[in-house]
Amino acid sequence: MDGWNAEKKVATKIAASTSEIIGYDVIITDETGIVIGASDKERLNVLHEASIPVIKNNRPLTNKPGYIDHFEGTKPGFTLPIELHGTVIGTIAITGERSDVEKYGLLVKKHAEIMLREEILLESSLISQHAHQQFIKEILAFDAGQNSENLLRTRSLELGYDLKPPYVCAAVEILNMKDFAEKFSESRYYGESIEAGIQRTKLTVMKEIQSVFQSSDLSTYMGEDKFIILHKAGIHDHSYSQLFSACNQLLDRLDAKRIKAIIGIGAAADTIPEIKRSNREAWKVIGAGKKQRVSERVFNVNDYLLETLLPSMDHDVVGMLIREIKPVYVNTMINNSEKIQIEKDIDFEEIYKQWEHFGEIIERAKKAKSKPASLVNREKEMDEAEKMLLSFLKSYVSNKISKPSFDTWFRDILLKKEQKSIMILAPNEFTKDWLETKYNELLKDALKTFDEEINDIQIRAI
Secondary structure, eight states: OGGGTTHHHHHHHHHHHHHHHHSSOEEEEOTTSBEEEESSGGGTTSBOTTHHHHHHHTOOEEEOTTTTTTSTTOOSEEEEEEEETTEEEEEEEEESOHHHHGGGHHHHHHHHHHHHHHHHHHHHHHHHHHHHHHHHHHHHTOOTTTSOHHHHHHHHHHTTOOOOSOEEEEEEEESSHHHHHHHHHHHHSTTOOHHHHHHHHHHHHHHHHHHHSOTTOEEEEOSSSEEEEEEEOOSSTTHHHHHHHHHHHHHHHHHHTTOOEEEEEOOOBSSHHHHHHHHHHHHHHHHHHHHHTOSOOEEEGGGOHHHHHGGGSOHHHHHHHHHHHHHHHHHHHHHOSSOOOOOTTSOHHHHHHHHHHHTSSHHHHHHHOOOOHHHHHHHHHOOHHHHHHHHHHHHHHHTTSOHHHHHHHTTTOEEEEETTEEEEEESSHHHHHHHHHHSHHHHHHHHHHHOTTOOEEEEEEO
């Protein structure tokens, strides 16, 4: 029968939990009257003949002494039909004197039907998630030389998705999966195994992911405590800040359920084969973020380039890289903090940001560097309206990007406001160029949020 796919497992759970609530023995039968769940295990697999008329007439029956003597496998009590989608699929019977147990009839009937619907939804969700899991595995294993991209796109349409990059992979790791699942099962599902509790917890996490992310995003769980989100990225610069914000929202929702998690974000994948690379980066940056022991819980690969790159390098290559880059860059940053000539083929500013995050050269740089006099003077000249706007801007941005990025690019900026025109003042040409290239849209979003009539935003170095 469709209603009892899990049969004895589900029925025994319902019987045990119901019996615990009311304090009387409870049995569950299938549509033929055979006991498939019982708080008293000796009654399993026998015919409960009093259930036959209950199933046939869809009406409760009081099993009175004397009246039930000719009914096989029946004890005094109260038997009620269990319905699913308007169809009787079995019965639930309470053992005891009529005056004692009949008052629990409606309660146990509703309790059994609710639990049964939950089990069916769980099974249906698991089947759906399995289909998504298999599809995402196909994407991550895609080899353009051996597989058909058109076939993969067709599979995506069958699942209701349009597989058109760019995508950004976000990896979610649950830190307290077993502990949470065990407590969750103990509180809501009597006698449920830890494995079943984990399945329910995984679906709880999936529900939160699907509540936060867009319908165009693909997501599923991989293993016991790991989840993957393939986020459909936009073409604008601020798409990363939107993803970062969504990840923090997801963590807040999970926190509310006492589920602790961390998230890694890979770089954008512009083709289907590159999604595999974005996924690897997302998981690597989680490992790198853990080692930093910082308070952050969303790690962007762009903030941890060296941490993810160095472990994959040969030891000699790592040593060479450190020897060649570190002295040059440290001396350059210390001796000339405002005007630095960068070779076009090496992004030294990004490298420096990573060394700063490591803490390997920051102390020397801090001792040698000070704010330019022009920046100090401009800070003193700012009026209260400008200070208020700057405070809002920094607060808005700090909630959209990681702390290392904020400290590197936004900590020392100032601004000048003239009517509806804003001039962002960067401490050096590095910061100016980086703000224009990477954070222009985010700055516009922040300033427009403060005052939608702002119509001119410029950035210059002091």
